[in-house]
Amino acid sequence: MSAGLTRRTFGGVLASATLAPKGAFAAADVEAARREGALLWYTTLVVDQVVRPLIQGFSQKYPGIKVSFVPGPAQEQTLRITSEARAGQPRGDVVDGAFSFFPLNAAGLIAPYSVESAAQYPTVYKDPAGLWTAHFLGAAVAAVNTDMVRAEEIPQTYDDLLHPRWRGRIAWPDTPTLYGGAGVVGNILTFMGRDKGMEFIEKLAKQQIINVPSNQRVVLDQCIAGQYPLVLSVFNHHAAFSASRGAPIKWLKLEPVLVSFSTISLIKNAPHPNAAKLFLEYNMSEEGQTIYGASGYVPVHSKAASQFPGLRPEDGNFKATIITPANFNANQKDWVDIYKRLFA
C-alpha cells in the first residue's frame, strides 16, 4: 500500500480555490459507461475503510454500473495484470498504488487518461500524459511510543536519531519502496546533498535499525504495542488515527518530512474503459475525495477535508521534501542499493 503527501505551492492553493465545476464529464461518456455496466478495480487500499464507501458513493451516483474489486498488495496486483496481459486476456480496468505504476508502465500496460476532475490539481499531482493521477497523499514520518519515551528524549531533528540511546531501538518497514528505508535514504540525500547525506546515512546505519518485514501500519502498531519505542517511515494519518483512539503514539515532524502520494491509473485494453474513466472522475472529484478524507486518508482535493487536522505541510506547518513517484523511480536503484548495502 502506498500513500503520498505533496506540498502545495501558494499558487496551487489559490488555483484550487477556484475549481472548475466537478463532474464535467460529457453526458455521452456516462451513457457509454452505463452500457458497459461493470468495472473491475485492482486495489491496494483497505476494503472496509475506503474501498467500499467509495464504491457505494459511486453506485449511488451512477446506478447500473457494478464495481467489483480484488484487494491485495501491489506485488500481487502487478503479477495479475502482467499475467493477464501476457495471455491476451486483460480483465482489470483500474489499478492503484504508485509502486505498481512503474513496472506496469514500463511493460506498456497503462493507458493515458487525463482526469477532468483533477484539472485544477497542481501539476505535481498528475502525469502530463495522463498516465496517473494522485488520489491521496501520505507523509512518511517518525513516531514514538509516549509511554516508553520521555518527553525530553523525543527526537526533534534528524541528528537526534544518531544518539546512542537509539541504537537497536529503531525500526522501519523492510520494503524496497519509498515508504521504507530507501525513502529515508532518498530524503536525506535530497535535502543534505550527496556528501553530507552519505556521511549521515553511514552513521545512521550504525544504529542497527530493525527491518520489520511488514508494512507501515504494522510497524506503527508494533510501536504502539511497545515492541519498538521509535519507528521511522510510518504514515502520519495512521498515527493520528490511533492517537485519537487513545494509543500512546505521537508522530514527529523531523524536518523536512518525506511526502509523496498514491496514484491511480487506467489499465491498457481494459474491458470497460468508459466505466473505468467515469470511476476515475469520481475518485478525483470533491465528492470522492471527501470520502477519502472521511476514511482517514489525506485527500488531494483542496476542498475535501482530512479526518484530522495538521497532516498536510500547509496546515501542519512543517517543511516537506516532495518525492514524486517519478522522482523515486529515477533514483530507486541508487537509493535501494544504498539501503541494501548498509541496512539490510
Place this chain on the structure above:
Amino acid sequence: MAPSAIQLADSGRIGKTAARATFLRSTAQLCRGNWLNILIAAILAMMVLPPLWTLVRTSFSISNADLSYGGLTLQNYSELFQGRNLGRAALNSFLFALLSTATSLLIGGVMAWLVERTDVRFKSLAFMTTIISLGTPYVLYVAMWLFLLGRSGPLNDAYRYWVDPGVTLFNVNSLAGMVAIEGLLWSPLVFLLLSSTFRASNADMEEAARMAGASVIQTVWRISARLAWPAILALALFIFIRNLEAFEVPALIGMPGRVEVLTTEIYKSMREMPPRIEYASAFSVILLLVVSVLLYLYSRVSRQAARYASITGKGFRPRPFQLGRWRWLASMIVLLNFFVVLMLPLGALLWTAFSPFVRPIRLAGIPSLTLSQFETVLSSPRYLQLGINTIIVATAAATLTMLLMIVAGWLAARRKAGGNVIDQLVTVALIFPELVLGVALLELSLAVPFPFYGTLALLVVAFMIRYMPFGMRYTYSGVLQIHPELEEAAGTAGANTALILRRIVSPLLWPAIASGWLFIFLICAKSMALPLLLAGPDSQTISVAMFSVLSNGQGGEVAAMGLIWTALMTVIASAFYFMARRQSAHAFAH
C-alpha cells in the same frame, strides 16, 4: 465379475500348490486394475507437471521490461550462487528444519501415544487443542506468539518486573524463537498422524511384554516405539521437508532478527517491485533438488514399514495401556500441552480482539476492553459471503484430495505398477513454495481454453496440488498398517480392485481418511498466500479479508475475525470428528 476360487478350480486353471497359485492369480487380477493406475498417474501428472515445468522454465528465463521473454539464461542461478549468505542460509535452513521437526515430533508424538494407547485423563482436551489450533489462521497464531514472546510481551514483561528490569530475557527473533513457534505450529499435524497410527496398532505385543513383567518405560521403548518407528521416521522426514520450504515463520520472526534461511531469499525477491519471479524460481529449483535426495530416503524408509503392519485378519482389537501410578503425571502433560499450544495464543488473541488497539497485556488496559470489533465483523455481509466461499473451497479441496489420495496411497503402498511414480509425483508437490506455485498456476489458468482464471475451481485445484502430499501421508501410512492378507483374501473370493478399495480398504482406512480430510479442510480454510494471488472478484476467501484488515493494522478486528472463524472451524471439525469416530468404532468393533 471375476471368477471365484471354486470356478477357477473347476476350470483347471489352478496350479500345484492351490493356495499359492490362487494367491498369484488373485494378485494378477488385482494388477489388472492397471487402468486405475494409469488414470491416477495421469491425473497427478496433469496437476503436478505443468507447474513444475513452468517453474523450471521460469528459473532459466529473464523477462524484459516489456514482458517479452529475454530468452534462456543462467543468470538467475549465477546470482543465486554468488549470493552473500548462501552457506549460512543453508545451514540455518537445515538447523531450523531439524530442530522444529524434533520439537513437533516430541510434542505431537507424546500426546498421540498418551491419548491413543493409554488410559490418561483429559483425552478430549487433546483433540480439542489440535482442532482449535489447526483451525486458527497461521498468521494470527504466529502473530500471537510474537506478541506473547516479544520484547514487550508478558513473558519478558514479567521477567523485567520480577527479576531484572531493563533486561530482555528472550529474544523471539532468533533461531530459537523460530524453532519454538514452528514446532508448536506443526505439532497438531504430528498428533493427528501418529494418533491414527497408534490407534490402529496391535496391542498384543505390548500386553505380552507387560505380562512378562516389563515396566511401562521398557515396553514403550522396546515394543511400541519399534512398532511405530517406520511411521515416525517417515513422518519426521516429511515434516523436515515441509519445514525446509516454510516461509511464514522465517519471514515474520527470523527477518527482523536477521536470521535468514533459504526461503527468505524467495520471499524477499517476491516482495520486490516488480516481483522477481525468475530468481525465486531458481531458488525453488535448488530446493527441489535438495529435497529430492530426502524424498529418495523417505521412500526407502517407508517401504520398510510393511514389516510392521498391525491390522491383520486375526482378532484385531487395540487396547489401552494402564498407566497405573503414572496416570497423574501423564494427565498433567496433556493439560500442559493444552495450555501452551492452545490457551496461551488463544488468550492473547482474545485480549487483542477485545482491545481498541493492539497493546501489551496490562491491568491498566482492562477498562477499555470493548466488543466493538466483534460487532463490526458480525455485521458485515461481505464477510458472510467470503466465509461461505471459503467453506465451499475447503470442503471441495479436502474431499477431492482425499478421494484421490485413497487410491494413490494404496497404489503406492502396495507397490502396484506405477505406484512409485505416483508416490514421486505426489511428493514433488511438497516442494513448491506457495508463492511460486501461485504464480505458475496464474499463468496456466489463463492459458486453458475454458473459464478457470479467477474462479473458485482454480483455488480448489491449487489447494489440491499443495496439500496432496499431506493427504498421501495419511493414506499411505494408513494402508501400510493394514496387512495385505485381508485384500488378498478378498481377491481370492473374487473381488476386483474397486470392490477391494471400497469394501475392505476404505473402512479400515477410515481413521486416516477422516484425519486427513479434517487436516486438509482446516489448512485450506486458513491458507492466505494462494488466495491473495489467485482469487478473482467473486472467488475471494476469508483469508484475503483477514490480510486486508491485518495489513491495515487493525489488529483488534482481525483478532475478532480470527476468533469467530476459529470457533466456526471448531464446530465443523468437532462435528466431523465425532462422526468419524463413530464410523471407525463401527469398522473396528467386534
